[in-house]
Amino acid sequence: MNDYGLSVLAQYGMKKAETRRTRGALLCRYEQGVYLLKAFEGSARKLEKQQELLLSVRASGKCQVDYFLENQDGELISIDRDGNGYTLQKWYEGRECDTKSAEDIRRSAAAMAELHNVMHLPFQADYGMRTLDEEFERHNRELRKIRKFIRNKGASNAFEKLFLSSADWFLEKGEEALGLLRVSGYEELLEEAHAQGRVCHGEYNQHNVLIMKNSAAVTGFGHWNFDLQTADLYRFSRKILEKYNWDKKVFQEIVRQYEKHRPLRAEEKENLRIRFLYPEKYWKLANHYFSHNKAWISEKNVEKLRILVEQRETWEDFGKKCFIKGLF
Numbered sequence: 001m002n003d004y005g006l007s008v009l010a011q012y013g014m015k016k017a018e019t020r021r022t023r024g025a026l027l028c029r030y031e032q033g034v035y036l037l038k039a040f041e042g043s044a045r046k047l048e049k050q051q052e053l054l055l056s057v058r059a060s061g062k063c064q065v066d067y068f069l070e071n072q073d074g075e076l077i078s079i080d081r082d083g084n085g086y087t088l089q090k091w092y093e094g095r096e097c098d099t100k101s102a103e104d105i106r107r108s109a110a111a112m113a114e115l116h117n118v119m120h121l122p123f124q125a126d127y128g129m130r131t132l133d134e135e136f137e138r139h140n141r142e143l144r145k146i147r148k149f150i151r152n153k154g155a156s157n158a159f160e161k162l163f164l165s166s167a168d169w170f171l172e173k174g175e176e177a178l179g180l181l182r183v184s185g186y187e188e189l190l191e192e193a194h195a196q197g198r199v200c201h202g203e204y205n206q207h208n209v210l211i212m213k214n215s216a217a218v219t220g221f222g223h224w225n226f227d228l229q230t231a232d233l234y235r236f237s238r239k240i241l242e243k244y245n246w247d248k249k250v251f252q253e254i255v256r257q258y259e260k261h262r263p264l265r266a267e268e269k270e271n272l273r274i275r276f277l278y279p280e281k282y283w284k285l286a287n288h289y290f291s292h293n294k295a296w297i298s299e300k301n302v303e304k305l306r307i308l309v310e311q312r313e314t315w316e317d318f319g320k321k322c323f324i325k326g327l328f
Contacts (some may be wrong), residue, residue, distance in 0.1 A: 094210030
């Protein structure tokens with residue numbers, strides 16, 4: 001954040017206060033509260049819809065969120081003297097969810113469920129996600145393409161050798177997940193979600209949940225979309241489970257806390273099971289490799305792939321044991 005970004009604060013009728021840099025933004029403390037000043041480069045139209053969503057959630061009184069402030073001209077985007085756009089958001093004095101804390105994980109799961117209960121807008125196709133079967137099909141196609149590429153050129157480094165030795169197994173899981181999805185009730189669930197205007201956060205993870213003394217706030221709604229809300233539950237759970245070696249008890253506790261506020265239907269549980277069956281992390285690592293400099297691959301990514309391959313039986317066992325009657 002360049003210092004001249006501070007000049008836009010005058011457009012909100014605020015005097016300069018204590019500020020500090022934080023993750024590509026500026027945290028501003030005033031008598032009125034804490035706010036986040038951030039450069040804006042997205043779609044103004046989507047920002048307006050995001051604000052509509054956030055204000056409706058705020059009005060429900062069920063969840064604290066990082067809504068935007070209007071400047072003195074009633075605009076959500078403020079332009080500085082150099083033509084750069086900025087937004088000012090309501091922020092909270094809290095810390096990110098600690099993935100080592102069982103209590104933080106429980107509170108984050110409960111906050112997600114409460115958010116899902118009140119997060120809806122009239123459906124607009126422009127803000128819908130690619131359907132899950134389209135996504136699975138595209139990812140499988142890319143995995144086959146990367147496998148063929150490495151086979152043709154020859155595996156010359158640790159990442160390529162590890163990928164080539166494991167690709168068939170993970171691709172088989174990807175094809176299995178796609179097949180199950182196509183015979184499930186996914187399309188009906190999606191049509192119902194669209195009819196009800198159900199909205200997903202889109203990036204619900206530990207970094208976007210601020211834990212406070214007696215409550216939690218949810219932030220980072222920039223990827224909101226119309227999708228099944230099980231997508232949020234899957235993403236959050238997967239991030240946590242990767243850190244706990246796919247411990248089914250951790251997942252059961254996440255779901256238990258979630259269902260205290262929003263019970264899951266059988267069809268949603270089946271959709272969640274299919275999402276977990278797909279090797280998304282494997283695809284992400286392969287896609288990163290293919291779309292970046294192949295002459296130099298970081299040891300960190302090699303290590304991530306190695307751990308993923310070593311954990312594949314644990315991951316598969318999690319899916320088999322967790323999604324049976326009596327456990328989930």
